[in-house]
Amino acid sequence: xxxxxxxxxxxxxxxxxxxxxxxxxxxxxxxxxxxxxxxxxxxxxxxxxxxxxxxxxxxxxxxxxxxxxxxxxxxxxxxxxxxxxxxxxxxxxxxxxxxxxxxxxxxxxxxxxxxxxxxxxxxxxxxxxxxxxxxxxxxxxxxxxxxxxxxxxxxxxxxxxxxxxxxxxxxxxxxxxxxxxxxxxxx
Amino acid sequence: xxxxxxxxxxxxxxxxxxxxxxxxxxxxxxxxxxxxxxxxxxxxxxxxxxxxxxxxxxxxxxxxxxxxxxxxxxxxxxxxxxxxxxxxxxxxxxxxxxxxxxxxxxxxxxxxxxxxxxxxxxxxxxxxxxxxxxxxxxxxxxxxxxxxxxxxxxxxxxxxxxxxxxxxxxxxxxxxxxxxxxxxxxxxxxxxxxxxxxxxxxxxxxxxxxxxxxxxxxxxxxxxxxxxxxxxxxxxxxxxxxxxxxxxxxxxxxxxxxxxxxxxxxxxxxxxxxxxxxxxxxxxxxxxxx
Numbered sequence: 001x002x003x004x005x006x007x008x009x010x011x012x013x014x015x016x017x018x019x020x021x022x023x024x025x026x027x028x029x030x031x032x033x034x035x036x037x038x039x040x041x042x043x044x045x046x047x048x049x050x051x052x053x054x055x056x057x058x059x060x061x062x063x064x065x066x067x068x069x070x071x072x073x074x075x076x077x078x079x080x081x082x083x084x085x086x087x088x089x090x091x092x093x094x095x096x097x098x099x100x101x102x103x104x105x106x107x108x109x110x111x112x113x114x115x116x117x118x119x120x121x122x123x124x125x126x127x128x129x130x131x132x133x134x135x136x137x138x139x140x141x142x143x144x145x146x147x148x149x150x151x152x153x154x155x156x157x158x159x160x161x162x163x164x165x166x167x168x169x170x171x172x173x174x175x176x177x178x179x180x181x182x183x184x185x186x187x
Numbered sequence: 188x189x190x191x192x193x194x195x196x197x198x199x200x201x202x203x204x205x206x207x208x209x210x211x212x213x214x215x216x217x218x219x220x221x222x223x224x225x226x227x228x229x230x231x232x233x234x235x236x237x238x239x240x241x242x243x244x245x246x247x248x249x250x251x252x253x254x255x256x257x258x259x260x261x262x263x264x265x266x267x268x269x270x271x272x273x274x275x276x277x278x279x280x281x282x283x284x285x286x287x288x289x290x291x292x293x294x295x296x297x298x299x300x301x302x303x304x305x306x307x308x309x310x311x312x313x314x315x316x317x318x319x320x321x322x323x324x325x326x327x328x329x330x331x332x333x334x335x336x337x338x339x340x341x342x343x344x345x346x347x348x349x350x351x352x353x354x355x356x357x358x359x360x361x362x363x364x365x366x367x368x369x370x371x372x373x374x375x376x377x378x379x380x381x382x383x384x385x386x387x388x389x390x391x392x393x394x395x396x397x398x399x400x401x402x403x404x405x406x407x408x409x410x411x412x413x414x415x416x417x418x419x420x421x422x423x424x425x426x427x428x429x430x431x432x433x434x435x436x437x438x439x440x441x442x443x444x445x446x447x448x449x450x451x452x453x454x455x456x457x458x459x460x461x462x463x464x465x466x467x468x469x470x471x472x473x474x475x476x477x
């Protein structure tokens with residue numbers, strides 16, 4: 001495949017470099033990140049390939065990939081990189097951009113879970129598992145997902161019907177609004 | 188000894204047994220925990236995959252509250268611990284970023300609150316020798332694997348308080364309690380963490396590998412210090428068994444539960460009945476009445 005590098009391609013690499021506070025061109029494709037990645041077996045583009053595509057400015061291929069969402073942020077790649085590239089940080093940067101562009105189709109369920117998680121936190125100040133799972137099951141049209149697990153957790157007193165709202169929840173919600181205003185748009 | 192205490196969301200729900208055992212064990216160890224008032228969620232994965240500022244603002248909100256308490260904060264959840272340490276690290280490294288976060292928080296946080304993992308506090312502050320003097324029961328050679336997971340080990344320069352690849356603090360604690368901690372290669376492998384719901388296949392595969400290795404080395408139980416790891420290994424274990432047509436029946440203990448049992452505390456106060464895989468047959472075999 002012939003790839004011509006233009007200004008456009010450099011600007012994407014520079015954008016990601018800026019977001020992680022490192023020069024991503026440092027990566028020389030040794031593949032150590034991929035070798036240690038516990039999820040690489042199910043990624044269509046492995047971690048070192050993602051880094052290469054960023055260097056080459058292939059923004060759409062990376063942002064539309066499954067890989068960025070499948071990263072579990074275990075940080076094995078980051079801790080092993082001989083060039084100290086924060087590979088997991090690159091995945092975060094790409095996910096942030098993909099969220100902003102509404103590019104979440106590759107892994108709809110994972111991205112929906114993240115969005116609902118933050119919604120529940122914004123409402124209560126903390127996670128309420130029942131509320132989160134209820135919404136998630138409803139929106140993924142899978143109302144019985146994990147019902148057996150839910151029953152077990154409930155019978156062991158591990159799921160509470162209500163999360164006591166934190167006292168300063170209004171102030172907390174204001175804080176989230178200010179954070180979003182600072183960032184422009186977010187998920 | 189006194190610490191500020193940030194439980195995190197799991198400890199109030201799926202890890203309420205962890206919370207119970209922490210309460211009773213720390214009372215027994217005469218360590219006072221002062222819960223951070225009105226604490227809120229650290230943002231977990233959802234924040235750092237979707238926004239550059241939110242994963243710093245959320246932990247910083249809680250850390251500012253700790254700063255006013257003038258104590259180190261102890262954190263039992265590896266994910267919260269990781270997010271809080273990462274926040275401090277990034278805010279210290281990058282003055283501009285700290286300004287921005289402080290502007291949003293309308294505060295003047297200096298990012299110097301000491302964030303301590305619960306195991307670090309138990310093993311290094313309380314100390315194994317002091318713990319040994321308080322023991323009432325012996326684990327009688329119970330064979331366990333200690334599983335440390337990702338988030339209290341990596342990234343090493345930000346979170347690790349022991350060897351980041353092959354830590355041993357839980358192993359040393361188990362030996363102090365009279366158990367046998369088996370050497371095994373998966374101490375800091377990943378369980379799939381927060382994909383338990385949204386990408387369960389990954390979690391079943393990874394936990395299968397962990398359970399299979401533990402069993403093949405003769406482990407009778409797994410010991411953990413992270414609520415996400417515990418949940419995946421314990422509450423997903425029957426699904427792993429069905430999927431891979433194997434039988435494990437390996438109890439997955441929070442380290443505070445085995446510590447508590449050795450300190451003579453009862454099953455109720457340690458939340459042992461809340462574990463999914465029944466731990467009582469093993470405890471009875473070892474003649475540990477709780």
